[in-house]
Amino acid sequence: MATHVSSQLPQTPRHKPPPGPRLAPVMAAGRPGVGNNMTDTRAKTILKEAVDAVVDSFAKHTHGYGRVNVVEALQEFWEMKQARGIELKCGALVGYESVPSALPPYICYVTLPGGSCFGSFQNCPTKAEARRSAAKIALMNSVFNEHPSRKITDEFIEKAVADALQSFQGSAEESDNPSTGIGAFRFMLESNKGHTMLEFQELMTVFQLLHWNGSLKAMRERNCSRQEVLAHYSHRALDDDMRSQMALDWISREQEILGVIQAELSKAEDELSTARLAGRELRFPKEKRDILLLALSQIAPNESCA
Structure with a gap:
């Protein structure tokens, strides 16, 4: 087996790998085992409502009260970040990848400038709708990520470590x-x-x-x-x-x-x-x-x- 110099952080064999960080709290609604009485349908409804609320809020602050083109809005969001001096190693371009398929539902993935990836979370009858669905969830997380609570602070570290323990x-x-x-x-x-x-x-x-x-x-x-x-x-x-x-x-x-x-x-x-x-x-x-x-x-x- 090839032994390229690569590894997770050193651990003793009995320990599991470090947990990954959690993103927006509403994501928990769709996680297996979260909320024993919550049906998949209800969880998806909550997720869609949360995403739409964030997208609409962003639209009001950037485009007025009309219908927002979420694909354009997501691109504008990252261009604004770059204009404010945020360093983006690969530029502000948002990338999309459609999964080849002859029939719906269609699936699309979106990769943000830093590398984070999201995908269409709804059953999409068209490729265009799949792209919009992926852009919605990515925009929601991008906007939510700007909140001070998403910054890594001493208090955040203590809470995250306690949750991991x-x-x-x-x-x-x-x-x-x-x-x-x-x-x-x-x-x-x-x-x-x-x-x-x-x-x-x-x-x-x-x-x-x-x-x-x-x-x-x-x-x-x-x-x-x-x-x-x-x-x-x-x-x-x-x-x-x-x-x-x-x-x-x-x-x-x-x-x-x-x-x-x-x-x-x-x-x-x-x-x-x-x-x-x-x-x-x-x-x-x-x-x-x-x-x-x-x-x-x-x-x-x-x-x-x-």
């Missing part, structure tokens, strides 16, 4: 131990004070992928320290070179265990679909799917498709 049933001592998942999570948060949660999510996606890809074990075996891992990857963008290396790792696994890529791809696609319909940020599951499709295209070109 409860979710992972950890002990208080773990949060101060950088070799544990919770301790690494705290270190990452403290290293990103002043940033927003979307910015932090973009960074965390890299480390989540490196953990998922199995590179953590290779890093531990080479005795790489937490500081070395962070120094190497905290400022490195998730690019084609990194994706290609991860795909090679999965091709190596396929040579050892026949069918492992297809099995992992099925899980990634289910995860992506569930997260998309719930209105959640999608970069992690979408990157997993794309990396696995890339690996599959190298060993079975006729079987892989986006």
Whole structure:
């Protein structure tokens, strides 16, 4: 197996990887297990109402009270951020990706300038409607991300770490131990004070992928320290070179265990679909799917498709 220098933060084997940050609270309505008495239909209704409310509010502040072109509004939002001096490494252009399909419902993904990804969360009868649906959820999260509560502060860190300890049933001592998942999570948060949660999510996606890809074990075996891992990857963008290396790792696994890529791809696609319909940020599951499709295209070109 290829052992590209890549890893999640160092952890002891018994610990789970650090949890990812949560985005807008209304997203919880679409999460499995949240609100035992809430039906899927009700959760989707709440999500749609919340998204429409934010989009309408943004429209009133930028376009007056008429019907808003949400695709244009999302682009304008990021252009405004750039005009205010916010550094965007790849510019302010918002990217869209439609999933090839001959029949509805159509699916579209939107990638924001920083790398965060969202998808159409409704059953869309046309490709244009799928693009608007994706733009709506992305605009909602973009606007919500500007709220002071989404800035990483000391108070925010303490709350996030406490939530992680409860979710992972950890002990208080773990949060101060950088070799544990919770301790690494705290270190990452403290290293990103002043940033927003979307910015932090973009960074965390890299480390989540490196953990998922199995590179953590290779890093531990080479005795790489937490500081070395962070120094190497905290400022490195998730690019084609990194994706290609991860795909090679999965091709190596396929040579050892026949069918492992297809099995992992099925899980990634289910995860992506569930997260998309719930209105959640999608970069992690979408990157997993794309990396696995890339690996599959190298060993079975006729079987892989986006």
